[in-house]
Amino acid sequence: MASTIKDVAKKANVSIATVSRILNDLPGYSPKTKKKVLDAIEELGYQPNAVARGLINKKTQTIGVLFPDVSSMLSSEILNGIENIAHELGHSVIVCHTDSSGKRTKKYLQLLNEKRVEGILYVSEVMTKEYDDIMKKMGIPVVLISTESLEFQLPYVKVNDRSAVFSATQYMINQGHKKLGMISGPKEDKIAGYPRAQGFLEALQHFGLSESEEQIIYTNGFAYEDGFNNLEPLLSRFPDLTGIIASSDDVAVGVISAAYKLGIKVPDQLSVIGYDNIKIAQMIIPPLTTVAQPLYEMGQVGAEMLFSSIASGKTVESRIMPHRIIERESVKKIN
Amino acid sequence: MASTIKDVAKKANVSIATVSRILNDLPGYSPKTKKKVLDAIEELGYQPNAVARGLINKKTQTIGVLFPDVSSMLSSEILNGIENIAHELGHSVIVCHTDSSGKRTKKYLQLLNEKRVEGILYVSEVMTKEYDDIMKKMGIPVVLISTESLEFQLPYVKVNDRSAVFSATQYMINQGHKKLGMISGPKEDKIAGYPRAQGFLEALQHFGLSESEEQIIYTNGFAYEDGFNNLEPLLSRFPDLTGIIASSDDVAVGVISAAYKLGIKVPDQLSVIGYDNIKIAQMIIPPLTTVAQPLYEMGQVGAEMLFSSIASGKTVESRIMPHRIIERESVKKIN
DNA sequence: ATGAAAGCGCTAACAG
DNA sequence: CTGTTAGCGCTTTCAT
Numbered sequence: 001m002a003s004t005i006k007d008v009a010k011k012a013n014v015s016i017a018t019v020s021r022i023l024n025d026l027p028g029y030s031p032k033t034k035k036k037v038l039d040a041i042e043e044l045g046y047q048p049n050a051v052a053r054g055l056i057n058k059k060t061q062t063i064g065v066l067f068p069d070v071s072s073m074l075s076s077e078i079l080n081g082i083e084n085i086a087h088e089l090g091h092s093v094i095v096c097h098t099d100s101s102g103k104r105t106k107k108y109l110q111l112l113n114e115k116r117v118e119g120i121l122y123v124s125e126v127m128t129k130e131y132d133d134i135m136k137k138m139g140i141p142v143v144l145i146s147t148e149s150l151e152f153q154l155p156y157v158k159v160n161d162r163s164a165v166f167s168a169t170q171y172m173i174n175q176g177h178k179k180l181g182m183i184s185g186p187k188e189d190k191i192a193g194y195p196r197a198q199g200f201l202e203a204l205q206h207f208g209l210s211e212s213e214e215q216i217i218y219t220n221g222f223a224y225e226d227g228f229n230n231l232e233p234l235l236s237r238f239p240d241l242t243g244i245i246a247s248s249d250d251v252a253v254g255v256i257s258a259a260y261k262l263g264i265k266v267p268d269q270l271s272v273i274g275y276d277n278i279k280i281a282q283m284i285i286p287p288l289t290t291v292a293q294p295l296y297e298m299g300q301v302g303a304e305m306l307f308s309s310i311a312s313g314k315t316v317e318s319r320i321m322p323h324r325i326i327e328r329e330s331v332k333k334i335n
Numbered sequence: 336m337a338s339t340i341k342d343v344a345k346k347a348n349v350s351i352a353t354v355s356r357i358l359n360d361l362p363g364y365s366p367k368t369k370k371k372v373l374d375a376i377e378e379l380g381y382q383p384n385a386v387a388r389g390l391i392n393k394k395t396q397t398i399g400v401l402f403p404d405v406s407s408m409l410s411s412e413i414l415n416g417i418e419n420i421a422h423e424l425g426h427s428v429i430v431c432h433t434d435s436s437g438k439r440t441k442k443y444l445q446l447l448n449e450k451r452v453e454g455i456l457y458v459s460e461v462m463t464k465e466y467d468d469i470m471k472k473m474g475i476p477v478v479l480i481s482t483e484s485l486e487f488q489l490p491y492v493k494v495n496d497r498s499a500v501f502s503a504t505q506y507m508i509n510q511g512h513k514k515l516g517m518i519s520g521p522k523e524d525k526i527a528g529y530p531r532a533q534g535f536l537e538a539l540q541h542f543g544l545s546e547s548e549e550q551i552i553y554t555n556g557f558a559y560e561d562g563f564n565n566l567e568p569l570l571s572r573f574p575d576l577t578g579i580i581a582s583s584d585d586v587a588v589g590v591i592s593a594a595y596k597l598g599i600k601v602p603d604q605l606s607v608i609g610y611d612n613i614k615i616a617q618m619i620i621p622p623l624t625t626v627a628q629p630l631y632e633m634g635q636v637g638a639e640m641l642f643s644s645i646a647s648g649k650t651v652e653s654r655i656m657p658h659r660i661i662e663r664e665s666v667k668k669i670n
Numbered sequence: 671a672t673g674a675a676a677g678c679g680c681t682a683a684c685a686g
Numbered sequence: 687c688t689g690t691t692a693g694c695g696c697t698t699t700c701a702t
Contacts, residue, residue, distance in 0.1 A: 002448075002474070004679055015689045020681060028687060045472060050449040051389045052679035056694045060386060062429075062450075071415040071631075073408065073614075080406040083432045087439070092429045092450060094397075097418045104422070113337075114385040115397075115427060137380060139337070224618055253618050260620050279408075280615050283559055283588050285595045296406075339695055350673045355697060363671060387695035391678045673702080678695105685690075 003044040012040035023048060054116065062092045063306060064112035065121040068100040073278035074295060078123055078145060081299020089307055091118075100125065109134045119306045121145055126191060127152055141309035143316070145302040146293070147191050155309070157302045157319045159293045161192055164323040165199030166206075168245050168273045168291045171325050173207050176334040177243035177271060180204065180215065181234045183227055183255060184247045187218040196247050196275070214238075222247055227254025232262065242271060242334060249274040249281045252288055256330070267332035277326055287328035294321050338379040347375035358383060389451065397427045398641060399447035400456040403435040408613035409630060413458055413480060416634020424642055426453075435460065444469045454641045456480055461526060462487055476644035480637040481628070482526050483653070490644070492637045492654040494628045496527055499658040500534030501541075503580050503608045503626045506660050508542050511669040512578035512606060515539065515550065516569045518562055518590060519582045522553040531582050531610070549573075557582055562589025567597065577606060577669060584609040584616045587623055591665065602667035612661055622663035629656050 005023075009016040014033055021028050022037050029037075040046075054060040065082055067075045079095065086093045094117065096108040109131065112120060119141045122131075127149040135142050144156035165182075172180055182200045185193035197216050204211035217234050219226035227246055231254075235241060246252035252274030259266050266272055266286060274281055277292030298321055305316045340358075344351040349368055356363050357372050364372075375381075389395040400417055402410045414430065421428045429452065431443040444466065447455060454476045457466075462484040470477050479491035500517075507515055517535045520528035532551050539546035552569050554561035562581055566589075570576060581587035587609030594601050601607055601621060609616055612627030633656055640651045 006679075016680080017682085017689060017691095018687085021688090024681080026682095030687060033687080047445065047448050049390075049451060049679055051386055051395060051451050052694090053681080054386045054694095055384075055390050055679080055696090056681050058694080070418055071408075071411040071614075073406075073411075076406040076408075076411040079430070080432065083405055083430060087432070087443075090446075092446065094427045095414070095418060095430050097415065097422070108422075110382065111425075111427065113382050116384060116386050250618075257618065257620060279406075280618065283585075283592065283615065284618070285592060285620055287592075340697095341695075351696080352673060352675095352698080353671085356672090359697080361697095365671060368671080384695055387678090388697080389678095390680090390695080391697050393678080671702100674700090676697105676699085678697090680694085681692105683690105683692085686688085 002049070003046045004049070005046075007044055008037065008040045008046050011044060012036045058116070060116050060118060061090055062094060062115065062117045063119045063121060063303075064094045064096055064108070064117045065123060066096045066098050066105065066108060066125065067123050068098050068125045070095060070097040073280060074146070074276060075123065077278065077295035078299040078302075081296040082121060082303045083299075085300050085303035085307070091307070098125065102128075102130070105131060106134065109138070113138045119143075119310045121302055121306055123147065126189070127154065141306055141315070143302050143306045143309065145298055148318070150190060153315075155305060155316050155318045157298050157305060157321060159321050159323040162195040162199040162202070164275065164291050164293070165196040165245065165247075166203045167323065167325060168275065169200050169203030170207065171291075172243045172245065172271065172273060172331065173203065173209065175271070175331055178209055179238065179241045180209070180243045180245060181238055181241045182216045182245040182247070183230050183234060183251055184216050184218050185222050186220060192222070193218070193247070200245055219247075219251070222251055224250045224254040224257075227251035228258045229254070231255045231258035243331065244270065244272045246272060246274050249276040249278045249288060249290055252290065252330070253280060253284055256284065256288075267330050271331040273331055281326070282328065286330045289328045289331040290326050291323050292326050293323055297321065337384070338381045339384070340381075342379055343372065343375045343381050346379060347371045393451070395451050395453060396425055397429060397450065397452045398454045398456060398638075399429045399431055399443070399452045400458060401431045401433050401440065401443060401460065402458050403433055403460045405430060405432040408615060409481075409611060410458065412613065412630035413634040413637075416631040417456060417638045418634075420635050420638035420642070426642070433460065437463075437465070440466060441469065444473070448473045454478075454645045456637055456641055458482070461524070462489065476641055476650070478637050478641045478644065478651070480633055485525060488650075490640060490651050490653045492633050492640060492656060494656050494658040496530040497534035497537070499610065499626045499628070500531040500580060500582075501538045502658065502660060503610065504535050504538035505542070507578045507580065507606065507608060507666065508538065508544065510606070510666055513544055514573065514576045515544070515578045515580060516573055516576045517551045517580040517582070518565050518569060518586050519551050519553050520557050521555060527557070528553070528582070535580055554582075554586070557586055559585045559589040559592075562586035563593045564589070566590045566593035578666065579605065579607045581607060581609050584611040584613045584623060584625055587625065587665070588615060588619055591619065591623075602665050606666040608666055616661070617663065621665045624663045624666040625661050626658050627661045628658055632656065
């Protein structure tokens with residue numbers, strides 16, 4: 001058994017109150033008692049029991065993070081940022097992989113509530129009324145990362161998806177591309193799918209290019225396969241496309257692989273721009289030009305917002321993070 | 336404030352002992368009191384406080400996982416496996432990103448101890464006497480994933496690195512390659528670097544190919560850059576190499592990128608085989624032939640071992656997981 | 671079948 | 687400067 005504050009008190013011939021004071025840097029003891037106690041702690045290898053502390057303080061120094069997919073490069077980059085801030089502030093992070101399943105999500109929310117975490121980070125997933133209700137009942141701060149809620153007033157940190165894809169499209173146009181297509185996410189996805197498609201359409205319009213929804217293929221998700229399987233259909237609609245806007249880097253990589261299979265050279269015959277700037281973007285051939293979300297920073301900022309909300313008890317303001325184009329080699333300048 | 340067992344007891348007109356019994360499925364109450372209590376719980380939206388429970392039971396239903404790098408594809412795949420098993424068993428997992436820093440690792444170990452986690456999973460990192468001592472003092476089970484300790488008797492789950500690279504080399508030889516080189520990890524790394532290099536050498540010897548340590552370039556790590564920066568040096572030593580064994584998929588991808596920059600076609604002019612089978616392996620061009628570690632399963636198995644050890648109080652046996660060659664398109668058959 | 675009470679390890683008044 | 691004491695929310699004897 002690990003030793004307790006009582007053991008320390010006994011060994012140092014003081015009361016547990018005194019030990020507690022020393023442990024918590026509260027005033028009220030002489031230097032010599034402090035030394036006695038510190039020595040006893042050292043000898044016993046005593047480490048305070050955070051569970052007992054948590055019970056009385058109602059502070060567990062723990063937050064929960066909900067991801068639809070822990071193993072995606074996007075999630076892990078965000079997690080990395082979260083974890084680093086949490087560590088700086090002496091908090092622990094419990095990861096929860098919801099698998100986009102309502103059942104799992106609810107189970108986790110309950111678990112996190114029972115464990116009395118002090119706040120929740122909800123990443124890359126749509127918020128529903130059901131979850132929002134549960135979280136409200138929990139009475140702890142929540143911040144959304146890489147997602148937002150139109151319906152519920154929850155603070156979030158994300159980039160402006162519409163504007164980011166507008167930038168990507170604008171970049172393509174600036175490189176001389178006039179025949180553009182997009183492989184977008186689900187149209188029903190009001191947070192990431194629809195706005196990105198809108199950004200594309202708006203850019204085409206803004207720069208006076210012919211614009212029709214035909215130029216967009218909506219997919220089920222943002223994965224490699226969604227890109228891989230949809231280049232050919234898109235090309236069959238518009239054989240003279242010179243550039244593709246992908247709704248994620250995974251999709252972009254899928255498009256590049258599909259192009260390779262089809263014998264189409266990227267970027268010589270077809271330019272591709274991605275979205276996210278995950279690790280793979282710089283590792284692939286050709287290195288992927290993409291509009292970057294500052295994923296690591298988003299994790300950090302989200303965590304900072306959450307901790308500030310925990311500390312102040314107030315809700316914090318949402319933050320729109322800057323996106324930026326990372327020029328690599330998958331887009332060719334044409335005339 | 337969340338309601339407590341006391342509130343429930345009051346509302347149901349019973350003692351807290353009775354409520355506790357019902358909560359824990361212990362015998363000792365009539366069906367009608369049960370209903371009363373359940374109704375009260377429902378009405379109050381009561382959820383037991385796991386902190387208080389943990390204090391008295393000395394069971395936190397929480398484990399800690401230590402990673403050198405949370406955001407690598409390798410880590411996230413393993414974490415995914417761990418998390419799923421933990422979730423099945425009603426446990427939470429606290430992730431710790433050590434950044435391969437001794438200071439961070441020790442800090443985390445202390446934190447996990449104070450939080451009274453029930454076990455620790457130590458992933459992909461070398462075990463030192465210092466950490467081993469701390470963990471011994473904590474008196475909780477530890478299992479190593481994707482690493483092992485020669486010096487300390489800690490259960491682990493991993494593949495046989497020497498044998499895995501032997502297989503990779505054998506595969507290359509079977510495809511007709513006779514001039515092989517390897518880009519390996521650090522030679523001083525007794526767990527992953529050295530054994531993999533040995534597996535390469537042993538295979539060359541076993542199949543009667545000329546074999547010298549010159550054919551290996553030892554790098555600082557297993558990252559993309561290690562591959563990218565070392566293809567040219569290796570080729571300058573042996574310009575007629577037809578195949579490269581990489582010590583990780585990241586390294587392999589780096590090699591392929593370097594080859595591309597050098598105008599060397601993979602696999603037509605140079606074959607490359609990786610190690611790990613992380614997600615990127617199937618996304619790259621050409622899709623990477625590699626020797627797969629069952630990463631997700633390793634996470635699962637490691638977690639299962641840990642929980643079984645927690646439950647039984649005994650140490651469990653180490654497990655060597657099977658590796659296997661995944662044939663894709665980065666290795667060419669030659670005569 | 672049910673309740674009273676002790677106590678897990680700790681903090682925070684309250685006394686002195 | 688230091689000790690005593692009452693809990694935090696729960697489980698678990700021990701009575702009844």
